Structure formats: C-alpha cells, structure tokens
Amino acid sequence: MSGISAIGNSYGSYGVYNPTQANAADIAINERLNTQIVGNNAGTENLTYAKSAANITDSALGDITDYLQSIRELGVRAKNGTLSSDDVASIQGQVDQYLQGINDVADNTVFNENRLLDGSKTTYNFAIDSNGSQVTLNTPDSTVASLGLSGLDVTSSSFFDDVDKALDTINSARSSVGAQSNIFDHAWKQNLNSYENLVASTADPLNDIVKTYQDRQRDQMLQNVKFIMQKKDEENKKTASINMLA
Numbered sequence: 503m504s505g506i507s508a509i510g511n512s513y514g515s516y517g518v519y520n521p522t523q524a525n526a527a528d529i530a531i532n533e534r535l536n537t538q539i540v541g542n543n544a545g546t547e548n549l550t551y552a553k554s555a556a557n558i559t560d561s562a563l564g565d566i567t568d569y570l571q572s573i574r575e576l577g578v579r580a581k582n583g584t585l586s587s588d589d590v591a592s593i594q595g596q597v598d599q600y601l602q603g604i605n606d607v608a609d610n611t612v613f614n615e616n617r618l619l620d621g622s623k624t625t626y627n628f629a630i631d632s633n634g635s636q637v638t639l640n641t642p643d644s645t646v647a648s649l650g651l652s653g654l655d656v657t658s659s660s661f662f663d664d665v666d667k668a669l670d671t672i673n674s675a676r677s678s679v680g681a682q683s684n685i686f687d688h689a690w691k692q693n694l695n696s697y698e699n700l701v702a703s704t705a706d707p708l709n710d711i712v713k714t715y716q717d718r719q720r721d722q723m724l725q726n727v728k729f730i731m732q733k734k735d736e737e738n739k740k741t742a743s744i745n746m747l748a
Contacts, residue, residue: 539697541632546693548628549686552639555613555626556683559641562611562619563676566644569600569607570672573654574665576600580656594656601646601654608645619644630689631696637689639682642675 580593608619616623621643627636646652649668655661 538632542693542696545628545630545632545635546690546697549630549637549690549693551614552626552628552637553683553686553690555616555618555639555641556679556686558611558613559618559639560676560679560683562607563642563644563672563679565607566604566619567669567672567676569604570665570669573597573600574662574669577656577661577665590657597654597656601651604644604649604651605646608643621645621648631693637682637685639686640678642671642678644672644675 576593576597580590585593608621609617611617611619616626618641624641624643626639626641628639629636642648646654649671650664651668654664658664
C-alpha cells in the first residue's frame with residue numbers, strides 16, 4: 503500500500519473528532535470530508551504518474567527530433583554532385599541507422615510496462631480527485647512507419663518533404679504533451695489547495711494535537727509525492743541513457 507493511501511487509512515481510522523464526543527451529524531460530516539481527502543490524496547498520486555509519463559514522452563520525442571534533424575542534414579550532404587555512388591550509398595546507410603534509432607526509441611520508451619510511443623496504446627486516463635474527475639495523456643505513435651518514413655531514400659525527390667512532415671508531426675506532438683503536462687501541474691496544485699481547505703472545514707475547532715497531526719499528514723503526503731517524482735525521474739534518465747546507447 504502506498505504512503506499516501508496509508509495516510510488516508512490513518513486519517514479515516516482516527517478522524518479529526520473523538521466519536522464519543524461528537525453527535526451523529528458531526529460524525530457524518532467528518533466522514534464525508536475524510537472521503538474527499540482520501541480521494542484527493544489518491545488523485546494527487548495519480549497526477550505524479552501522469553506528469554512522469556508526460557516527461558518521459560517529451561524526452562523521447564526530443565530524441566526522435568534529433569534523429570530527424572540528423573537525417574535531414576545527411577540529405578543535404580547527399581545533394582553534392584561530386585559524390586560517388588559509394589559516397590551516396592554510405593550516406594544512405596547512415597540514414598537507415600538513424601531510422602532504426604527512431605524505431606528503437608519508439609519501442610523502448612516505457613513507463614510502468616506501458617510502451618508510450620510504439621502505437622500499441624495512445625490514451626492514458628488518470629482519476630484526479632474523490633469525484634473521479636479525469637485528465638488524459640495522449641501519446642503519439644512515433645514509429646518510422648507512422649511518420650511516413652519507411653524506405654526513405656536519400657536520392658528521392660520527396661526526401662526533404664517527407665522528413666519535414668515527420669518533424670512537423672513530432673513537434674506538434676511535443677506541443678500537445680507539453681500542454682497536457684501543464685494541465686497536470688494545475689490539477690496537482692488544485693488538489694493540494696483542496697486538501698488544505700477540506701481539513702480547515704471540519705465541524706469543530708481543531709485543538710493543537712489534531713492540528714499537529716494534520717500538518718504531519720500533509721508533510722508526509724508531500725514527501726511521498728516527492729519520492730514518486732524522484733523515482734520516475736530516475737526511470738526517465740535510465741530510459742534516455744538506453745536510447746542514447748541504442
């Protein structure tokens with residue numbers, strides 16, 4: 503069970519009232535507040551996963567952009583009338599290697615066993631609060647085939663048009679992922695504010711002991727979120743390193 507879930511369970515077990523001293527209405531109000539708090543905490547954890555998946559996706563798309571720029575540069579070099587047929591064939595070989603690199607990135611960009619860029623799954627939904635409200639991360643199919651670059655020939659008259667279209671596709675995808683990532687950030691901040699407001703909305707004044715307990719809960723929640731983000735960032739760096747070696 504995650505640390506955030508454990509927080510919710512502790513909060514539900516102990517509550518902010520002593521049931522022997524509160525009337526039935528207060529208990530009901532308190533339980534509803536606890537339900538919202540636990541749901542929002544779980545949603546906040548989901549958002550850290552959404553944010554991490556978006557970061558990994560963006561980093562991988564950046565690697566694909568680098569490959570495409572290198573391919574385009576090779577196309578310019580190939581347009582040299584003094585090159586021999588062997589020279590052009592060598593350049594084509596480099597192009598083919600970079601195309602394979604793009605496929606390797608698409609195949610090996612993985613988050614929690616989900617392949618984000620090979621087209622096998624392109625939509626990921628995340629519940630973000632106690633009401634089940636959702637945000638969505640859409641990831642693009644970034645394989646060579648999906649980019650229209652299968653069999654790309656450096657001598658083809660459509661070479662630059664094909665590469666530029668692929669670049670436009672990847673740039674558009676990065677913009678979309680960036681916009682979704684901003685939504686995740688906004689929802690995460692809203693959840694933290696909601697948590698504080700819900701705790702402040704308890705029926706009875708909080709004594710010092712309960713207030714200290716609630717502060718500890720919030721600190722623990724933030725520590726768990728920070729831990730998850732660090733873990734996923736480490737996975738992101740590991741994935742990037744693997745892609746660079748591919």
